[in-house]
Amino acid sequence: xxxxxxxxxxxxxxxxxxxxxxxxxxxxxxxxxxxxxxxxxxxxxxxxxxxxxxxxxxxxxxxxxxxxxxxxxxxxxxxxxxxxxxxxxxxxxxxxxxxxxxxxxxxxxxxxxxxxxxxxxxxxxxxxxxxxxxxxxxxxxxxxxxxxxxxxxxxxxxxxxxxxxxxxxxxxxxxxxxxxxxxxxxxxxxxxxxxxxxxxxxxxxxxxxxxxxxxxxxxxxxxxxxxxxxxxxxxxxxxxxxxxxxxxxxxxxxxxxxxxxxxxxxxxxxxxxxxxxxxxxxxxxxxxxxxxxxxxxxxxxxxxxxxxxxxxxxxxxxxxxxxxxxxxxxxxxxxxxxxxxxxxxxxxxxxxxxxxxxxxxxxxxxxxxxxxxxxxxxxxxxxxxxxxxxxxxxxxxxxxxxxxxxxxxxxxxxxxxxxxxxxxxxxxxxxxxxxxxxxxxxxxxxxxxxxxxxxxxxxxxxxxxxxxxxxxxxxxxxxxxxxxxxxxxxxxxxxxxxxxxxxxxxxxxxxxxxxxxxxxxxxxxxxxxxxxxxxxxxxxxxxxxxxxxxxxxxxxxxxxxxxxxxxxxxxxxxx
Ligand code: ADP
Ligand code: MG
Numbered sequence: 289x290x291x292x293x294x295x296x297x298x299x300x301x302x303x304x305x306x307x308x309x310x311x312x313x314x315x316x317x318x319x320x321x322x323x324x325x326x327x328x329x330x331x332x333x334x335x336x337x338x339x340x341x342x343x344x345x346x347x348x349x350x351x352x353x354x355x356x357x358x359x360x361x362x363x364x365x366x367x368x369x370x371x372x373x374x375x376x377x378x379x380x381x382x383x384x385x386x387x388x389x390x391x392x393x394x395x396x397x398x399x400x401x402x403x404x405x406x407x408x409x410x411x412x413x414x415x416x417x418x419x420x421x422x423x424x425x426x427x428x429x430x431x432x433x434x435x436x437x438x439x440x441x442x443x444x445x446x447x448x449x450x451x452x453x454x455x456x457x458x459x460x461x462x463x464x465x466x467x468x469x470x471x472x473x474x475x476x477x478x479x480x481x482x483x484x485x486x487x488x489x490x491x492x493x494x495x496x497x498x499x500x501x502x503x504x505x506x507x508x509x510x511x512x513x514x515x516x517x518x519x520x521x522x523x524x525x526x527x528x529x530x531x532x533x534x535x536x537x538x539x540x541x542x543x544x545x546x547x548x549x550x551x552x553x554x555x556x557x558x559x560x561x562x563x564x565x566x567x568x569x570x571x572x573x574x575x576x577x578x579x580x581x582x583x584x585x586x587x588x589x590x591x592x593x594x595x596x597x598x599x600x601x602x603x604x605x606x607x608x609x610x611x612x613x614x615x616x617x618x619x620x621x622x623x624x625x626x627x628x629x630x631x632x633x634x635x636x637x638x639x640x641x642x643x644x645x646x647x648x649x650x651x652x653x654x655x656x657x658x659x660x661x662x663x664x665x666x667x668x669x670x671x672x673x674x675x676x677x678x679x680x681x682x683x684x685x686x687x688x689x690x691x692x693x694x695x696x697x698x699x700x701x702x703x704x705x706x707x708x709x710x711x712x713x714x715x716x717x718x719x720x721x722x723x724x725x726x727x728x729x730x731x732x733x734x735x736x737x738x739x740x741x742x743x744x745x746x747x748x749x750x751x752x753x754x755x756x757x758x759x760x761x762x763x764x765x766x767x768x769x770x771x772x773x774x775x776x777x778x779x780x781x782x783x784x785x786x787x788x789x790x791x792x793x794x795x796x797x798x799x800x801x802x803x804x805x806x807x808x809x810x811x812x813x814x815x816x817x818x819x820x821x822x823x824x825x826x827x828x829x830x831x832x833x834x835x836x837x838x839x840x841x842x843x844x845x846x847x848x849x850x851x852x853x854x855x856x857x858x859x860x861x862x863x
Pocket of ligand 2: 365506528774775813
């Protein structure tokens with residue numbers, strides 16, 4: 289294998305084909321990765337403490353679009369911090385007002401209290417800027433768990449759902465301990481602490497009347513919001529700064545929960561897989577020297593292995609490593625006549641958005657839509673080797689040379705290189721590197737989706753076109769399978785979903801792949817947090833009704849009336 293720096297080879301072609309070969313993942317390997325993925329899922333469902341943590345979320349009901357209410361949501365994603373007010377209309381639609389805030393590197397790596405104070409300040413700023421929201425918990429509900437604020441009896445609290453997209457071991461809908469930071473965060477004195485408490489303490493320090501009633505991962509948010517807008521969903525998946533997925537699991541399969549109250553209360557629960565930490569041993573993943581370098585220089589070496597092959601935070605950095613190694617190749621440089629730049633020499637100097645731009649320049653989409661056609665040219669090829677942008681010989685389509693010139697402009701601008709150091713051949717090499725790296729990310733992503741489909745009984749796995757032996761009937765045979773996705777990578781990277789689907793078809797067969805309805809969970813984090821706040825509200829209402837009932841039974845009041853008398857009226861449960 290070549291080293292990442294000081295590549296030495298007789299011909300440039302040898303080196304390039306070796307690099308591309310290393311970045312390829314063949315169908316057999318895809319199958320093996322999926323099987324390993326399933327084994328790690330089962331390990332995580334059986335025991336605590338695995339890297340792929342398979343976290344029970346305590347979300348036990350899935351929205352159907354009829355939910356109503358207005359809630360605040362706070363979303364700490366990795367790159368963005370958003371505060372939103374979400375109004376669920378109860379007819380599969382919602383409206384949302386939001387404000388984005390920046391999280392500086394100093395906040396990411398400083399003291400946790402400073403970070404959480406900043407989150408509280410952002411909510412405060414949002415409430416101040418946008419006026420008082422239409423959401424408030426009645427004082428009786430807001431006061432539960434808050435004996436210490438009994439002197440504020442009549443002040444209603446604003447219910448807030450927190451979307452917190454880091455691994456948290458949840459113990460209830462409104463509490464969970466941070467297991468580890470990911471995606472470049474390393475705030476001190478947070479790991480092992482309850483993030484809801486950290487946030488609530490920050491609100492309380494500032495005397496804000498905001499109550500964090502639900503903690504939700506962005507994957508769960510994507511699942512719930514897609515279920516709300518489309519009437520059903522079994523998997524929520526994120527492809528943004530990081531990658532992760534949450535799916536609806538049969539409670540009986542989550543054996544690590546034992547015979548807890550949650551197990552007795554329902555038959556399904558959403559599980560947050562934390563699949564970014566799949567295969568940290570890298571026994572199955574197709575690591576190259578470029579991946580090893582990214583990992584070694586990251587803030588969390590040896591962790592989040594799967595994520596480092598797939599997500600927005602890393603694809604640009606892998607690409608940068610490949611490019612730099614080709615600049616440094618001996619006996620002669622293989623890119624940019626040996627020129628590099630400050631931008632290229634800097635860790636994280638190439639954003640994944642640059643890869644998108646290179647592919648858009650090639651495909652003639654995004655800002656590269658030809659002006660005279662006025663319409664988006666559909667990219668036809670999900671993989672490598674596209675030679676025309678729409679498969680026709682239309683004279684209005686740019687020539688290969690024109691497309692490479694566009695790519696050269698992107699490279700010169702984004703990588704800050706002198707224009708005369710970038711040839712059209714260089715542009716072509718960079719394009720192929722980008723395509724290979726994105727193609728590999730999409731193929732690996734399909735393994736996670738296939739594993740969830742298999743685990744939930746909705747697919748059989750196929751190897752080399754042959755179905756593995758399994759005669760059990762499929763769950764929901766013939767029906768649509770809802771999958772909600774969110775994140776800049778899946779939203780903006782050209783043909784990411786198309787590439788993922790092509791590999792999914794290899795793994796689960798065409799019939800199942802065709803029934804997989806992948807939809808963008810637009811604003812999933814905000815809407816999901818609002819839905820989760822509603823679920824918390826409902827579950828608490830039910831608990832409160834049960835408590836009243838139990839109290840009355842204990843006092844001999846309710847024996848003749850029966851428990852159903854105290855079932856929460858729908859109008860109450862569906863605020
Ligand atoms: P978060 O993870 O904070 O919710 P996003 O979903 O917006 O935020 O993901 C941000 C990540 O997506 C960054 O790592 C960035 O490099 C990447 N990204 C941003 N724009 C694009 C794009 N056009 N194409 C591909 N990746 C992108
Ligand atoms: Mg996000």
